[in-house]
Amino acid sequence: MSSKRILLIIGGGIAAYKSLELIRMLAKRGISSRCILTAGGANFVTPLSVSALSGDKCYSNLFSLDDEAEMGHIELSRSADLLVICPATADLLAKAANGHANDLASTTLLATDKPVLMVPAMNVRMWEHAATKRNVETLRGDGVDVMEPGTGAMACGEFGPGRLPEVEAIADEIESALARQSGPKPLEGRHVLLTAGPTREPLDPVRYLSNHSSGRQGYAIAGALAELGAQVTLVSGPVSIASPRGVDLVSVETAREMMAACEAALPADVFVSVAAVADWRPSSPADRKLKLKDEGKGPPALSLSENPDILSTISRLEKGRPQLVVGFAAETDTVEENALRKRARKGCDWIVANDVSGDVMGGADNEIALVTDAGVENWPRMGKTAVARRLAERIAEDLNGKGKPRIAAE
Structure with missing residues (x-):
């Protein structure tokens, strides 16, 4: 990404201040920004702050004598690999959808x-207005990518969809869009089956056994593999995040449902088992809500049955075993030792181990140890998207014979 550049158009909304954070985050990822600041955006951020963070001139005037002497809006519209409008106000969406060109931002969009x-x-x-919905539909029909906004409390005091997505999610989307422009895809023609998120094992109609997995790491890996050209089937337990672009999502709840979905999705070249699958389930879930505090009675007895071991089952397939099977080990102590034992026990090729005793589950960062037959590689703490891309690249190298020779665990 070190040679990639975006043209960032900053619209006039309270969320404009987050564009500064976006410029900084993209720079850390090796993506440079050239910026157009609209008249409305200038009410929230200054040209000086935009210029200082981007390291480039901040443009704003369609009729600048200096810039337009060289047809500046044409040059700007074609000087970057991707145009990003953030925040895209209702006005900017309307202008772009209807071909208006009465300022530098809208003229640049029409000329790109x-x-x-x-x-x-x-x-x-x-x-939620009908006009905005029509404009978004028109833009998407014209081939423009329009992200879904976030949902939550707003500066105006109202609550609902319309918030700017998290800056990290925007940066991820920009990286994905830039990656789609790249040349040959190393995983083109490969099928990757991946599990993510938690499972839920019902106790009764309102309670279940589960864990704190957010699905973020698994979803990031699925997206990174898709960026490299793989056909990705993502079998996911219940999570509250959007499915990555270009991924076939299969939603499940229980471990047995996840096992069945994985078996139905085979054959695959790669299986990546990221999901935090419950080892046990209630043997006989109640069909009515359990009364846990009946007078004169102690807590109800909970009988458990073992769930299918998805990773071990697929690792030990006699026919149709994926070429590469990658498991995950979420540990709270002696991470490497436990991961080595798990790799041997499950029969998989690699184990990605991490310490979840801190803020990893549900957090934005991860620190992993990759266990292979060659030994243990300790990766530094980094964002989950960065972990995903690095792992996806390693998988591509292995499938294409560029990695070290591999001996399956026994």
């Missing part, structure tokens, strides 16, 4: 021959 990513942010009523 590069991919465009819109990141909406506006009041919930504006986002």
Whole structure:
């Protein structure tokens, strides 16, 4: 990504201040930004702050004598690999959808021959208005990527969809869009089956056994593999995050449902078992809500049955075993030792081990040890997206014979 550049159009909304954070985050990922600041955006951030963070001139005037002497809006529209509008206000969406060109931002959008990513942010009523829905539909029909806004409390005091997505999610989407422009895909023609998220094992109609897995690491890996050209089947337990672009999502709840979905998705070239699958389930879930505090009675007895071992089952297939099977080990102590034992016990090729005693489950970062037949590689703490891309690249190298020779665990 070190040679990639975006043209960032900063619209006039309270979320404009987050564009500064986006510029900084993209720079850390090796992506440079050239910026257009709209008149509305200038009410929230200054040209000086934009210029200082981007390391480039901040553009704003369509009729600048200096810039337009060289047809500046044309040059700007084609000087980057991707145009990003963040925040994309209802006004900017309307202008772009209807071909208006009365300022530098809208003229540049009309003149570009590069991919465009819109990141909406506006009041919930504006986002849900019929006119905005028509404009978004038109833009998507024209090939423009329009992210879904976040949901939550807004500066105006209302609650609902319309918030700017998290900056990290925007940066991830930009990286994905840039990656789609790259040349040959090393995983083109490969099928990857991946599990993610927790499972839920019902106790009764309102309670279940589960864990704190957010699914973020598994979803990031699925997205990274898709970016490299793989056909990805993502079998996911219940999570609250969006499915990555270009991934076939199969939603399940229980371990047995996940096992069945994995078996139905085979054959695959690679199986990546990221999901935090419950080892046990209640033997006889109640069909009515259990009364846990009946007078004169102690707590109800809980009888458990063992769930299918998905990783071990697929690792030991006699026919149709994936070429590469990767398991995950979430540990709270003696991480490497436990991971080595798990690799041998499950029969998989690699184990990705991490210490979840801190803020890893549900957090944005991860620190892993990759266990293979060659030994243990300790990766530094990094964002889960960075972990995902690094692991996806290693998988591609292995499948294409560029990695070290592999001996399956016994």
